[in-house]
Every structure is written in C-alpha cells, then in structure tokens.
Amino acid sequence: MRSMSLDRGFVEWQDCHVSPGSCQHVAVLAIEAVVGFDLSIPCQVFGHRDEAGRYRLSVCSAGPQPVATTTGYAIAAPFGLEALADADTVVVPGYEYSTPIAPAIAKALAGAHARGARMVSICTGAFALAQAGLLDGRRATTHWRDAAELAACHPLVDVDPNVLYVDDGDVLTSAGVAAGLDLCLHLVREDHGAEAANEIARRMVVAPQRAGGQAQFVDRPVDDGDSSLEPTRVWLLDRLPERTTVAEMARHAGYSERSFHRRFVAETGTSPLRWLQTQRVLEARRLLQTTSLPVEHVATLCGFGSAAMLRTQFGRVTKSTPTAYRQAWLAA
DNA sequence: CAGCTACCCCGCCACT
DNA sequence: AGAGTGGCGGGGTAGC
Numbered sequence: 001m002r003s004m005s006l007d008r009g010f011v012e013w014q015d016c017h018v019s020p021g022s023c024q025h026v027a028v029l030a031i032e033a034v035v036g037f038d039l040s041i042p043c044q045v046f047g048h049r050d051e052a053g054r055y056r057l058s059v060c061s062a063g064p065q066p067v068a069t070t071t072g073y074a075i076a077a078p079f080g081l082e083a084l085a086d087a088d089t090v091v092v093p094g095y096e097y098s099t100p101i102a103p104a105i106a107k108a109l110a111g112a113h114a115r116g117a118r119m120v121s122i123c124t125g126a127f128a129l130a131q132a133g134l135l136d137g138r139r140a141t142t143h144w145r146d147a148a149e150l151a152a153c154h155p156l157v158d159v160d161p162n163v164l165y166v167d168d169g170d171v172l173t174s175a176g177v178a179a180g181l182d183l184c185l186h187l188v189r190e191d192h193g194a195e196a197a198n199e200i201a202r203r204m205v206v207a208p209q210r211a212g213g214q215a216q217f218v219d220r221p222v223d224d225g226d227s228s229l230e231p232t233r234v235w236l237l238d239r240l241p242e243r244t245t246v247a248e249m250a251r252h253a254g255y256s257e258r259s260f261h262r263r264f265v266a267e268t269g270t271s272p273l274r275w276l277q278t279q280r281v282l283e284a285r286r287l288l289q290t291t292s293l294p295v296e297h298v299a300t301l302c303g304f305g306s307a308a309m310l311r312t313q314f315g316r317v318t319k320s321t322p323t324a325y326r327q328a329w330l331a332a
Numbered sequence: 333c334a335g336c337t338a339c340c341c342c343g344c345c346a347c348t
Numbered sequence: 349a350g351a352g353t354g355g356c357g358g359g360g361t362a363g364c
Binding site for chain 2: 245246247257258261262265271272273274
C-alpha cells in the first residue's frame, strides 16, 4: 500500500473490513484517462462493505501520481501494479485508448493472466487486454462505438459488437458502461450464486440479470413509461412454469402478435420465446444452486416440458449441463 | 434418431 | 410522405 496522504481514510476503511480466509482479491486497474463511471462499477459491486466477506478490493494504477478521469476529476489509487500479482480477478475499466498503455502495464496484465487470474474488462478496457495479448484468438466485446477500431487494431481478436458481455472462461469482456455492471453481477453469480448476485442488484437498484448474449442496441429505452412491455415480462416471470404462447403474451400487452414481436425485440434485443427460455434457464440455475431438487423437478418448476428440454436450453445458455453445473457449484 | 405437429420468427406489404 | 401497425406466408425450430 502506498503512503499517500490522500488515501488515509480509505486505508482505515479497508483494514476494518478485510476478512481473512476465503475472500477473493479483486484488483481494479485505473489506466490514465480512465472512465470514472466504469471504474466505480467494480468498486461498487466488489468493494461495498456488504461484500467484505466475499471480496477484497484493491484499486491500483501504474504510477504514484493521481490518474485523470475522462470526466473532470482525478483519482488517487492506493495500490500500484504489484497488486495484480496476487489478484484472483483483475478488472480493467474503460479508458482513453488512443495512447497505448505502458509496457509495464501490459506486462503486469499478461503476468496476472499467466498466473491464472481471471481477467475482466469494461467498455474500452478491452483495448488494454488486447494490447497485452490476452484477447488473441478469443471472442471479445467492447463499446459498440469502438468495436470496429478494436478489430482493426487487433486482427486476431474475434470482436462481437452485438452482445453485452462475453464470458470466455478466464477472460471476460463487456460492452459500454452499464454492461460492465451486468458482467460484474455475472461474476458474482458465478462465484457465489444467483442469490448473492440478486442481493447486490437489489442493493444497487438494477435489473438482476441481463444475459450476456443480448444486443447492445436497445432501440426503445425500456423505461419509457406506458408503452414499455416491462409489465408483460414481469407477468411472464410470475408464471414461468406455465406454457405461454407468443399470442397470449401479445394479448397481455395489448398488441397484435406482429407488433408485440417487433417491440419486444426492440426493447430486449431478443425474441419473445428466446428471452423466455433464457429466463427459464436462469431460474433453473438458481434452483440447482439453492435446492437439491431432482433435475426433473427443476425442469417442471421452470416451465420446461421435460428434463431433456431443460438440458437442451441449459446447454445453449451456459454451455454446461444441469448436473455438471450443480456439481461444479457444490464443489466450489 | 426420426417424424410429426404446433408454434415461432421475420421479411414483405398493405393499411392507417 | 413517413412512421407505426398488423395480417400473411413459409422456412425454421421446439417439443413430444
């Protein structure tokens, strides 16, 4: 820890709340001209005092001097690059990437990954991971506005501009600003289960789960009052076990099937049935984690006609099987 | 795994 | 004219 006068209050706060033993070390790396909003996301998710038993957060930067943000203020990171050396997870928030990152930063990132750390980027933070060579041959995403540039600068990266985030195992990238929050909640869900992620989402007053595969573009803001299909989605979640047809959804929403479908895609980036199936899988994951119900029973409770259906859909969303998922979860 | 049916998805286009 | 709407058709997929 640096002995900077600025960080004294912060140090005391952290020292009080670090719990020994099982908690995971998350290092957030602020690169010069960091996006303040992006930086605050992992801090708010992992660094909140409620998470002290699960995560230990270190905000770090390459040099001792304050790091400028893109929004008119600077931040003083209490740690240096050495924090990456024992981090379990490294998060790189977005930054102004027109200046290449220092070789020392690239080396620290590559080193952390080689050591087995989980590498995460938010927004244009992907450019730092790419420059460190961590995205070569992998699928990744970034802010839609910068996706073409990422692909052009790093031809070996398979850039997908159409998703909120990409989970490629030990390397995870997310799209612009708010998608970083979805990814952070995804990490908590992986580490500590759906209940823990939902709890944090509640604390932050955001939607608990937006699956990574959904589109970055949302034609129509979801919060535009009375024309939103949100009530219909809530209605669907309330009756997840039922088999609801798109015609019934359209009736509930007060639209023709065709218009309902169009509006649904515009709001969520995915079609009604695909969205519903994804929600069913998410509920199945929650039940697999929090109960010991047989897979057959879980399938019924989530609205799948059979365990075989559950397996198919489960594989589509999570690239895993229900039993393997539960076992991996219990073993963790 | 094959075959069946019902339903979904979405381009097209006419209508408001 | 332009934007939103909704019926239609048929290839695709889910679900049994």
